[in-house]
Amino acid sequence: MKLTILRGVPASGKSTYAKQFLIDNPDTVRVNMDSLRLMFRNETYDRKFEKLVKKSEIQVLEQCIRLGFDVIVDDTNLTLKRIDSLINFVNVISCGNAEIEVITMNTHKDDCYNRNEHRKNRVPVNCMTDMFELFEKHYLSVDLLLKARGIKHTNINNNLMSEELIDELREEADSISELLECEQL
Numbered sequence: 001m002k003l004t005i006l007r008g009v010p011a012s013g014k015s016t017y018a019k020q021f022l023i024d025n026p027d028t029v030r031v032n033m034d035s036l037r038l039m040f041r042n043e044t045y046d047r048k049f050e051k052l053v054k055k056s057e058i059q060v061l062e063q064c065i066r067l068g069f070d071v072i073v074d075d076t077n078l079t080l081k082r083i084d085s086l087i088n089f090v091n092v093i094s095c096g097n098a099e100i101e102v103i104t105m106n107t108h109k110d111d112c113y114n115r116n117e118h119r120k121n122r123v124p125v126n127c128m129t130d131m132f133e134l135f136e137k138h139y140l141s142v143d144l145l146l147k148a149r150g151i152k153h154t155n156i157n158n159n160l161m162s163e164e165l166i167d168e169l170r171e172e173a174d175s176i177s178e179l180l181e182c183e184q185l
Contacts, residue, residue, distance in 0.1 A: 001094055002028075003065075003071050003100045004021070005083065006102075007104050007135075007142070008078075008135070009076060009078070009131045010116060010123040011107075011111075011113070011128075017105065018030050021072050028072055030071075030074065031072070034075075040053065057075075065090060078131060080138050080145060087149065101151070102142070105156050106156060109132060116128060
C-alpha cells in the first residue's frame with residue numbers, strides 16, 4: 001500500500017497532478033476534502049460542515065488503506081502538523097507497512113493567483129496570501145520531518161521559491177539533521 005501526499009497552495013497544480021496520477025495508476029484512489037465538500041453541500045467551503053468533511057476524509061482514507069488501495073491525498077497539506085498526523089495515522093492503520101511519499105508542488109505565486117482567477121470556485125486572495133505564508137513557514141520543518149523519518153520527498157519545482165532559496169533551506173536542513181544525529185549518539 002502506498003500513500004502519496006501532495007502539498008502546495010491552491011492552484012499550484014495538485015488536483016491536476018492527482019487526476020493524471022489516477023490515469024497512470026489505475027489502482028489508486030484519490031482522497032480530497034474539496035471533493036467531499038462538493039459532495040456534501042455542492043459548495044467549496046462552509047465552516048459549519050468542516051468537522052464533517054475532515055472526519056469523512058479520515059474515514060475514507062482508513063477504509064482505503066484497510067482494503068489495500070494505494071491512495072493519493074491532494075489537499076493543501078501545508079503544515080508540519082497536518083503532514084505528521086497523516087503519516088502517523090497511515091502508519092498506525094497499515095501497521096507500519098505503508099510506503100509514503102510526499103510531493104511538494106512549488107508553483108510560482110503569480111501563476112497560482114492567475115490560475116485562481118480563472119477558476120469557477122475561486123479562493124479569496126487574502127486566503128491565498130495566508131496559505132503562501134504557511135507554505136513558506138513550514139517548508140523547512142516538513143523537509144526535516146521527512147528526512148528524519150526516511151520518507152521520500154519530491155519537489156516539483158514550478159518556481160514558487162527560487163532554486164537558491166530551496167538549496168539554502170536544504171543545506172540548513174542537512175546541518176540540522178547532522179546535529180540531531182550527533183545528539184542521538
